[in-house]
Amino acid sequence: MTAAPTSPGKDELLRVEGLKVHFPIKRGIFFDHTVGHVQAVDGVDLVVSRGATYGLVGESGCGKSTLGRAILRLVEPTAGRVLFDGTDVAALKGEPLRHMRQRMQMVFQDPLGSLDPRQNVESLLSEPLHAHGLGGGKAGIAEKIRTLLDAVGLPSAALRRYPHEFSGGQRQRIGIARAVALEPDLLIADEPVSALDVSVQAQVLNLLEELQERLGMTYLVIAHDLAVVRHISDVVGVMYLGSLVEQAPADDLYEQPLHPYTRSLMSAVPVPDPGVEERRERILLAGDLPSPADPPSGCRFHTRCPWRQKTRCDDEVPVLRELGPGRLVSCHWAEEIRDGVLHPRSPEEALHAGAAARPAPETQPGDDDPSPFLGRDQPLPRAEQG
């Protein structure tokens, strides 16, 4: 099932090329003018193979949801192409676009907010079928809906009930049933389980996997929870500030993350096992995500990177390059970091190095924060190991 994400060919379902989504920042009341752009997604390329699951991870504000929505044209891309089964979705309009949407559906994060409170389940599930003229008349649709409910594990008594009468997990099942009703080829799930309780999360994850197996769907799963993404994905892409920094087959990525950001992200995830927790390497990142309206020059991660070097990082934008089969990384020093030639600095050292490299105006004596960004934290000392 796992196909090398870079091999072009017949079995690719979705190809995204240089996708950019910029949101204008407007000022003024009567004559508003654009004072800048939030570069939510800034040049993303990715390929999803048919029948596979592509997991997209990143912290909030990294543009992962916007990317998912831009693929479905729920937001207009600023530039770039989205090839779905060979057709450029970004160029479609009107009726052809509507028809194309039949083949790509979405499951949203907030199960209550994405279901109309005044429609009962029957109406919610039959709407997509009516809209696309599918299902074969009243009897056909009724039959189809019963099968759907059965598939997502809801009783048929649910048909006459309204969204507020269900628990969170059940609502998410309704959302999934609605998305699956049209038997789409591609299902984009934006944080499908993050609003659910842990014991219910596993039910929904298992349901998604079961449906994929049965219907042969392709998934693009967007989540901030690395453990969830690892569990469900064949290929994982890691986003930081609007671009992909690393992409790899799931197990490879988790075995050996290559990009410094991926390594820090992995080291920050707590594991429910005290033994592992005590041995776990912790790389604490300094500070917060910089503003996507004013991203750092060069490598976007350089302001927080524990492996930042004096050369290249600050001024040269790294490209996503292939380091192994299916392993894409955008870091100038990925090989050196992998081979252990370069060592991470503790966050204070990283900041001191930063302070030396930049002029630091307006800072008080003894204050070593060089950051011009709003929302930048000072680091904590590294954890004692062991």
Added chain:
Amino acid sequence: MVQTGSAAAGGLATPVLEVEDLAVTFARRGEQPTRAVDGVSFSVAPGETIGLVGESGCGKSVTSLAVMGLLPRRGVQVTGSVRLDGQELIGAPDRVLRSLRGADMGMVFQDPLSSLNPTVPIGTQVAEVLLEHREMTKAEARDEATRLLDRVGIPDPARRLKEYPHQLSGGMRQRALIAMSLACSPRLLIADEPTTALDVTIQAQILELLRELVVDSGTALVMITHDLGVVAGLCDRVHVMYAGKVIETADRHDLFARPRQPYTGGLLASVPRLDSGRGTPLTPIRGSAADAIPWAEGCAFAPRCDNAQDDCLTEVSGSTVPLEPDGPGRELRCRHPLEHPSAPAGASAFGTDAPGAAR
């Protein structure tokens, strides 16, 4: 990773907080009263961190609010005993509670934005605690506030003092909130899901900060969370709650290695782990927390439990399921616990029966 002394963990030191048989009932006219917390007991020693774990609706947050005396008077009945350094808090007059809150006990809430006043600068909010509880002049309070913000890792604290909550990032707001709760070096800190709203890299920073505070100042920390990973890294003892009652108590190593309550085992088996590969099956717990039955009728978890048998119901056994000692330092509320050492936690024949279980 720093381990607190075994004396503290073993309960030899005098506990800072003792909660005994705490019960909270919400009553509304024309409705059946809801018992959100039902006979919860625990204690925390100086420098110790305990975890209250459970899913939403299990009563963990209500427990913390009851301890702090923050529940409304109207329609809420709180019984039992909460003692802070031996002083009884339940039924204590507002004046007394007010002098304790902020000074001897602090609380960090889940959502830092809605727990800070949006119209008042951060500095004023931090200084307010100092002016209220420590006899300081405004200038002294200001200096102290700067020092506090610096201590929790906010860069350029002198400038940040004048800023409003919306100007700070989520991580910094949470730091500011922690700074406020630490202003008077409280003996007890209650953190209610302090990192749930934050990203993992920021979560790691905040947890590190809390860990240091406990070690440096000997503060007793009550950590309320649903994230078993956070518990595994931070807490000395763990109390698992379900439907208002503690159902299992254990040292963190014991709990994760040998969960005895099927619910605890089920939780551990249903969480995807970063260190297990694709295809590792998840075994969810059937149904949802809404399926609980009242404790008076039997074990509240019985409807979702794979080990459940007839005598889990009060009708059959004649008594409600008690919380009993279960080996050294452990307590358990279950008649048919998981057996160890061979089978991994939660590996049961019915585990994957999820879809049929949603009712």
